[in-house]
Amino acid sequence: MVQYNFKKITVVPTGKDFIDIILSRTQRQTPTVVHKGYAISRLRQFYMRKVKYTQQNFHEKLSTIIDEFPRLDDIHPFYGDLLHVLYNKDHYKLALGQINTARNLIGKISKDYVKLLKYGDSLYRCKTLKVAALGRMCTVIKRVSPSLAYLEQVRQHMARLPSIDPNTRTILICGYPNVGKSSFINKITRADVDVQPYAFTTKSLFVGHTDFKYLRYQVIDTPGILDRPFEDRNIIEMCSITALAHLRAAILFFLDISGSCGYSIAQQAALFHSIKSLFMNKPLIIVCNKTDLQPFENLSEEDMKLVMEMKEEAMKTVIGQGGEATDEEGVLLKMSTLTEDGVIAVKNAACERLLNQRVELKMKSKKINDCLNRFHVAMPKPRDDKERPACIPEAVLEARAKEAAEKEKRKLEKDLENENGGAGVYSASLKKHYILANEEWKEDIMPEIFDGHNVFDFVDPDILQRLEELEQEEGLRQEEEADDEDMDGEELTPEEREALAEIRRKKSLLIQQHRIKKSTAESRPTVPRKFDKDKKFTTERMGRQLSALGLDPSLAIDRARGRSLSRKGRKRERSLARAGSDADDAMDMDVDQPSSKKLRMRSRSRSRSRPPGEVVPGQGFKDSAQKVKAIKLVRKSQKVRNKDARRGDADRTIPTLKPKHLFSGKRSLGKTSRR
Amino acid sequence: PQGDYIELHRKRHGYRLDHHERKRKRDAREVHKRSAMAQKALGIKGKMFAKKRYAEKALMKKTLAMHEESSTRRKVEDEAHEGAVPAYLLDREATTRAKVLSNTVKQKRKEKAGKWDVPLPRVRPVAEDEMFKVLRSGKRKTKQWKRMVTKVTFVGPSFTRKPPKYERFIRPSGLRFTKAHVTHPELKCTFNLEIIGVKKNPNGPTYTSLGVITKGTIIEVNVSELGLVTPAGKVVWGKYAQVTNNPENDGCINAVLLV
Numbered sequence: 001m002v003q004y005n006f007k008k009i010t011v012v013p014t015g016k017d018f019i020d021i022i023l024s025r026t027q028r029q030t031p032t033v034v035h036k037g038y039a040i041s042r043l044r045q046f047y048m049r050k051v052k053y054t055q056q057n058f059h060e061k062l063s064t065i066i067d068e069f070p071r072l073d074d075i076h077p078f079y080g081d082l083l084h085v086l087y088n089k090d091h092y093k094l095a096l097g098q099i100n101t102a103r104n105l106i107g108k109i110s111k112d113y114v115k116l117l118k119y120g121d122s123l124y125r126c127k128t129l130k131v132a133a134l135g136r137m138c139t140v141i142k143r144v145s146p147s148l149a150y151l152e153q154v155r156q157h158m159a160r161l162p163s164i165d166p167n168t169r170t171i172l173i174c175g176y177p178n179v180g181k182s183s184f185i186n187k188i189t190r191a192d193v194d195v196q197p198y199a200f201t202t203k204s205l206f207v208g209h210t211d212f213k214y215l216r217y218q219v220i221d222t223p224g225i226l227d228r229p230f231e232d233r234n235i236i237e238m239c240s241i242t243a244l245a246h247l248r249a250a251i252l253f254f255l256d257i258s259g260s261c262g263y264s265i266a267q268q269a270a271l272f273h274s275i276k277s278l279f280m281n282k283p284l285i286i287v288c289n290k291t292d293l294q295p296f297e298n299l300s301e302e303d304m305k306l307v308m309e310m311k312e313e314a315m316k317t318v319i320g321q322g323g324e325a326t327d328e329e330g331v332l333l334k335m336s337t338l339t340e341d342g343v344i345a346v347k348n349a350a351c352e353r354l355l356n357q358r359v360e361l362k363m364k365s366k367k368i369n370d371c372l373n374r375f376h377v378a379m380p381k382p383r384d385d386k387e388r389p390a391c392i393p394e395a396v397l398e399a400r401a402k403e404a405a406e407k408e409k410r411k412l413e414k415d416l417e418n419e420n421g422g423a424g425v426y427s428a429s430l431k432k433h434y435i436l437a438n439e440e441w442k443e444d445i446m447p448e449i450f451d452g453h454n455v456f457d458f459v460d461p462d463i464l465q466r467l468e469e470l471e472q473e474e475g476l477r478q479e480e481e482a483d484d485e486d487m488d489g490e491e492l493t494p495e496e497r498e499a500l501a502e503i504r505r506k507k508s509l510l511i512q513q514h515r516i517k518k519s520t521a522e523s524r525p526t527v528p529r530k531f532d533k534d535k536k537f538t539t540e541r542m543g544r545q546l547s548a549l550g551l552d553p554s555l556a557i558d559r560a561r562g563r564s565l566s567r568k569g570r571k572r573e574r575s576l577a578r579a580g581s582d583a584d585d586a587m588d589m590d591v592d593q594p595s596s597k598k599l600r601m602r603s604r605s606r607s608r609s610r611p612p613g614e615v616v617p618g619q620g621f622k623d624s625a626q627k628v629k630a631i632k633l634v635r636k637s638q639k640v641r642n643k644d645a646r647r648g649d650a651d652r653t654i655p656t657l658k659p660k661h662l663f664s665g666k667r668s669l670g671k672t673s674r675r
Numbered sequence: 676p677q678g679d680y681i682e683l684h685r686k687r688h689g690y691r692l693d694h695h696e697r698k699r700k701r702d703a704r705e706v707h708k709r710s711a712m713a714q715k716a717l718g719i720k721g722k723m724f725a726k727k728r729y730a731e732k733a734l735m736k737k738t739l740a741m742h743e744e745s746s747t748r749r750k751v752e753d754e755a756h757e758g759a760v761p762a763y764l765l766d767r768e769a770t771t772r773a774k775v776l777s778n779t780v781k782q783k784r785k786e787k788a789g790k791w792d793v794p795l796p797r798v799r800p801v802a803e804d805e806m807f808k809v810l811r812s813g814k815r816k817t818k819q820w821k822r823m824v825t826k827v828t829f830v831g832p833s834f835t836r837k838p839p840k841y842e843r844f845i846r847p848s849g850l851r852f853t854k855a856h857v858t859h860p861e862l863k864c865t866f867n868l869e870i871i872g873v874k875k876n877p878n879g880p881t882y883t884s885l886g887v888i889t890k891g892t893i894i895e896v897n898v899s900e901l902g903l904v905t906p907a908g909k910v911v912w913g914k915y916a917q918v919t920n921n922p923e924n925d926g927c928i929n930a931v932l933l934v
Contacts, residue, residue, distance in 0.1 A: 112926065115849045118849060119847060121825055128925060192683075194683055203678070207677060669715070669717065
């Protein structure tokens, strides 16, 4: 199925833009430099190339325009007619024809001037010939620019046409303006058509899709038609007439029985009879809309007679298709889009009728025989006369019955509102369904501010529960405190009591210190511990404190010192230590065993460090002077290599001495007199 | 989206809250952007923009001047009439001194000066080496008696070449034209008319006989399209016109009708 999608047509530029585009492209894509002294053949070739290139570009662009716009005779007659109605077939064809002639003219111009260029004997002559050729091509386009503007407008409008597939299942909605066609399509499909109280709100065709029995139907909303002679119809009405004429669809003729659209039933019936010729061979359903304003039974005699006449006509189409004569219900339906009463029924009826008709047609056609022998519906053969209906459990049946009853019984808020005067008059009481402990509290007004606080800040649904929990906690804590005090008073010995007091004092001291530090942390920078100049945290202090507590600090001190930074670099000692430990106990690797070598108790003091300039003899030099000389030689060679940006003696790479990006290229703005 | 979805959305949801503000600011910025573009654009783009902008500015200035001019009363300047004479010379009889020359002398003078009573009275003379290109012929390409015309020519419809061995002047078919764009000087409109023949080429009679058309050549064109009628009632179908451009440079012959 071909999808008619007119959105893919490329933009048609205006005349001026067209010329600018092509000429600037020629200027960019062909060589630009030519001198008087070149060989004459080279000059000719240069200019001939420009002329030909321009012609090719024009040809290309004009051809895309001509090819992409649809030919009104090659597309489906529905679209052909629709485009004729909207854009006037003659004007459209003329415009495209003009573009075609322009294309041919440009071809001719190019040919002539290339021929003339062969006789050019000087640069000036070739140049003027090229200028004349390009100028003439541009004049051709300038003359055609109104057509280009028209085609651009057509393209823009065409892109917004609805993509209707003329061959698939379609439901067409027609009727007078303001009868409720757009509301209906909004209800059954996802199309969002504007619904307004004035006539001709819908000014063009709109498409929506809906499903029925696992098949997709397209629903087409048309603008309203007035009862006028055919010649007097305007473009908007002609759109709907075109749709009615060319699409094989189920037709829903909408009738506004309340007359709120501004037209009486007589007028609508007149319209029906004037366009009933368009309903040939199409399943027709007459839909009476707006039954909420005017129930169908309360129609006057004449109106009822008119409606029955229309129904007769519709019945004829049913009979014509070979349907049952008794199928009255499928022809005249009542609904109201406002209350959504009967909307689904209408849709189902329309879809059903259309499906039946299409299936019938397909059965009659010859192609069906190819399909018929390919599928086969297997029904199980009954083995006896026993009836075996579907098995539905009792509970489900009861539930269904109850639901149905409830649905009928339950009164919706909306109904209540409608009864009491409508949307503006009645305001629903939202507090009706509140669930509260005391029924009388429903109508109470809740305060918003109390004692200067927002009440809602303190509202909590679980507030009573939380209160209980809090009280429990309070109770527990009080018990604990009571326990503590008991413990304090009775079970401690005097020494223990002293120790406790001591610990508490220390703790309060620490807390005080911490508080001071915290308060001054913003004004003073926090120095990390490794730089503490006060040297408060030394192993001696730790030893003192531990001994004050009665513990032996020596092991702890050793351990702390063993892990200090100054000892980190000593690989040999550590390995020896490990070897020692291996001998003793393979598992205890972490413990520092006392090794044969004496471990340093403290970090090195200054006495054994060296002044900065002193060179120690060693490493194969017999004295300091020789070593100094060697060092000087090394430094000298290093300096030379460093200046060359070489990493070492073996570095032989040669960097780019003349990087291209610094020595070539034009500047976009300015001169290149400096590099 | 179908139909007028943009307008529909606008109707339903209105504009963005900052839409008008943004639009106003964007439009205000356009001026600066345009000026930046005008200053920075280089090359052909810059030139084209400058030209367009110049035209716009000229138009703007004109409209401004038009708005500014007020309907005030101004003093009317009295132009002096031709032959107006001050009051103290009124009584004298004016005598004119004129040399009476005979007609032939006048004509001869004109011919010598190379001026005729046509729209282009004088044209630049075309040298022979500009007009002809020397073609070498013969087995050893030493013979140089053939010439090829490098300008646009007109040959009649009944033209047949001389046998190639004997033709001295070659008029290439690519440079042969049959139609000219003729402008009527009073009606100011141009017609594409057929050439009947070359009447006179100002560069010399040889060129006239060859049918070479250069600037200033008088050609005869078929004006039956214009529907001119003589006072006697006969239909005029041929008229002279003078060529106003260099056809070999433009690829077309533009001429002005001599009424």
